[in-house]
Amino acid sequence: MATALAPVTLHADAPVNRKLTEEDKLALHRQMVRIRAFEQLSLQHYQGGKMAGFLHLYIGQESVAVGTISLLGENDHIITAYRDHGHALAVGMSMNECMAELFGKATGCSKGKGGSMHYFAPDKNYWGGHGIVAGQTPLGLGLAYGLKYKGIRGAALCYLGDGAVNQGAFHESLNLAALFDLPVIFVIENNGYSMGTSQHRSSAFKSCLAERASGYDIDWELFSGEDIYEVRARTQIAVERAHNESRPSVLEIATYRWEGHSVADANKLKYRTKEEVERHQQQHDPIQIWKRHLLAERVATEDELKQMDREAFKEAEEAAEFAKSSPFPEPESIFEDVYWEVDNRTESGRTGRHFFND
Amino acid sequence: MPRSLSYRHALREAFDEELARDPMVVVMGEEVAQYNGAYKVTEGLWEKWGDKRIVDTPISEAGFIGMGIGASMLGVRPVMELMFWSFYTVAWDQIINNAGMVRYMSGGKIHCPIVIRGPANGGTGVGATHSHTPENIMASFPGMKVVCPSNAHDAKGLMKTAIRDNDPVMFMESTALYGELWDVPMNDELPGGELLIPMGVADVKRAGTDLTLIAHGRAVITCLKAAEMLKAEHQIDAEVLDLRTIRPLDEEAVLQSVAKTHRAIYVEEGKPFCGIGAQVAYLIQNKIFDELDAPVQRVCSLDAPAIYSPPLEKIQLPYPEVVVAKALSIC
Numbered sequence: 170m171a172t173a174l175a176p177v178t179l180h181a182d183a184p185v186n187r188k189l190t191e192e193d194k195l196a197l198h199r200q201m202v203r204i205r206a207f208e209q210l211s212l213q214h215y216q217g218g219k220m221a222g223f224l225h226l227y228i229g230q231e232s233v234a235v236g237t238i239s240l241l242g243e244n245d246h247i248i249t250a251y252r253d254h255g256h257a258l259a260v261g262m263s264m265n266e267c268m269a270e271l272f273g274k275a276t277g278c279s280k281g282k283g284g285s286m287h288y289f290a291p292d293k294n295y296w297g298g299h300g301i302v303a304g305q306t307p308l309g310l311g312l313a314y315g316l317k318y319k320g321i322r323g324a325a326l327c328y329l330g331d332g333a334v335n336q337g338a339f340h341e342s343l344n345l346a347a348l349f350d351l352p353v354i355f356v357i358e359n360n361g362y363s364m365g366t367s368q369h370r371s372s373a374f375k376s377c378l379a380e381r382a383s384g385y386d387i388d389w390e391l392f393s394g395e396d397i398y399e400v401r402a403r404t405q406i407a408v409e410r411a412h413n414e415s416r417p418s419v420l421e422i423a424t425y426r427w428e429g430h431s432v433a434d435a436n437k438l439k440y441r442t443k444e445e446v447e448r449h450q451q452q453h454d455p456i457q458i459w460k461r462h463l464l465a466e467r468v469a470t471e472d473e474l475k476q477m478d479r480e481a482f483k484e485a486e487e488a489a490e491f492a493k494s495s496p497f498p499e500p501e502s503i504f505e506d507v508y509w510e511v512d513n514r515t516e517s518g519r520t521g522r523h524f525f526n527d
Numbered sequence: 528m529p530r531s532l533s534y535r536h537a538l539r540e541a542f543d544e545e546l547a548r549d550p551m552v553v554v555m556g557e558e559v560a561q562y563n564g565a566y567k568v569t570e571g572l573w574e575k576w577g578d579k580r581i582v583d584t585p586i587s588e589a590g591f592i593g594m595g596i597g598a599s600m601l602g603v604r605p606v607m608e609l610m611f612w613s614f615y616t617v618a619w620d621q622i623i624n625n626a627g628m629v630r631y632m633s634g635g636k637i638h639c640p641i642v643i644r645g646p647a648n649g650g651t652g653v654g655a656t657h658s659h660t661p662e663n664i665m666a667s668f669p670g671m672k673v674v675c676p677s678n679a680h681d682a683k684g685l686m687k688t689a690i691r692d693n694d695p696v697m698f699m700e701s702t703a704l705y706g707e708l709w710d711v712p713m714n715d716e717l718p719g720g721e722l723l724i725p726m727g728v729a730d731v732k733r734a735g736t737d738l739t740l741i742a743h744g745r746a747v748i749t750c751l752k753a754a755e756m757l758k759a760e761h762q763i764d765a766e767v768l769d770l771r772t773i774r775p776l777d778e779e780a781v782l783q784s785v786a787k788t789h790r791a792i793y794v795e796e797g798k799p800f801c802g803i804g805a806q807v808a809y810l811i812q813n814k815i816f817d818e819l820d821a822p823v824q825r826v827c828s829l830d831a832p833a834i835y836s837p838p839l840e841k842i843q844l845p846y847p848e849v850v851v852a853k854a855l856s857i858c
Binding site for chain 2: 246248277278279280281282283287289290291292296297298299300301304306307308309310311312313314315316318319337338341342344345348505506507508509510512513516517520521522523524525527
């Protein structure tokens, strides 16, 4: 049964995948199921009225963040947009700090100041978590610029959605990336819809969105994101290009979000059909596809993987408990983290009035 | 022995000294390197410091300003030139949401040691799109610092401080002042061996007893001329207080001066609506209402987009005679 369902495994033979140990493969699975569990618990508590604002869920796209980030080393950096929970967990942020941020608690990764769209962990080379569509793309470029300026061999992975490709900031970033030979990799996570507008209704293109990079003399690729082997094999080429040639890349990774644009998306079954969503859930679920690899390769048994699911849910439930029992930030904290010089009580921070409350 | 230095030359000295002091400092912008700067502020720096430290960018403000902000998160200290501050509009999201907000939204995990600088003035016949004075707009965002030096001495000292500061500093200069000369001491004449002026400290440019003219940027020069006219023609002795930085703001200096003179006029080249004068007038009436012998007055740019026609443009901006007339109305 498992063998019959096993996916095509061409990319499994890529050097970067051949060197994966069984433990590595299980870790990839664990990352994906942790993200899904975290998102499902988040949704549950959002619907329970525990959170404000938006909640952009990553369910269905797990293989993209997990696969790409699994390739990165200590000098590689990551920045993304507002659908940022998956990347956060993939870089090693804890469920506790991420969940507490959604609850607006002081123990959140941004002390309750950023919310769902604004997770950050610079100590893990994770620079957010940005709310404005494509606003993070010049920043990703700047991370690459900083690496090159400092003479560090590394890459900046800058994620964006398919809707972001029509923003001017992205095109300016492409031009500068090519002009300055910067080691940045723009990863377009193409889930087919910029909010409720399909790719065909929002973007003019010839063969695909990434092809726009050719106008800037940037190497690009389009591939499916549902199989981690493929994500890793193809992304590695861009990582090596950044590391070895200090040249940019644009990768368009086809994926699918199971939920709406955000939890507040009332039309998630109007701009796309129920059948379309179900088809992706049944045939293109990156977790199921990876699971089949693991079973076919006898890396794990069904029972072991089920156990991993249970652990992930337990961890997410504990994170929700942690978030619930954590305190809200104190009102005084409103004025913290505005100015570095004020927070650090420097001479500069103590000179002149910085805040204008009576 | 004091020497005369132009505003632009003073800025160039500040860059040169900071480039020498800290290898993370990089000067970036349109035409700043090989062209020597659209207004020659960076003249000679590329020849001396080379491609790595002095970087020409394409006309792509959202892209390169955002790039500088991203690099600053990694510890680079970019000094970014906007050829005109008026072009902030095309880099708006990067400046406000990224440089201005990322520290807060990350709960203090990130900071952006970046300077964004360039001329922010009208009066040069370039029409409304190139004549914006956005200091009030920039200062309205907590997280931003805003500096508007009125002369070469302050420009140098404040620029050096701005480059060393760990928060984003919006540094607003004036093309009308770039060629003007002021006394700027040599470093070996200074106690610390260099010229550093803290942000948040105003400066009394002319002491007086009868009213306080408060201003920033080039309007300070207008006030100094008005003060001389008031003295010569009307025996009114005006104090001129130069805020130098808008945020942080030296409120004590304002209150101290007005408590002494009991009359105040805010003079600025920006528009009246929610201008710096509005903020300062609020401050004065709120803190020292009983000290006032007259309502606080304002002289601003006339409230319309910057007009092109040269004779009208000249009277749209504050000039000494209107400041004198306003002073006479309350003295």
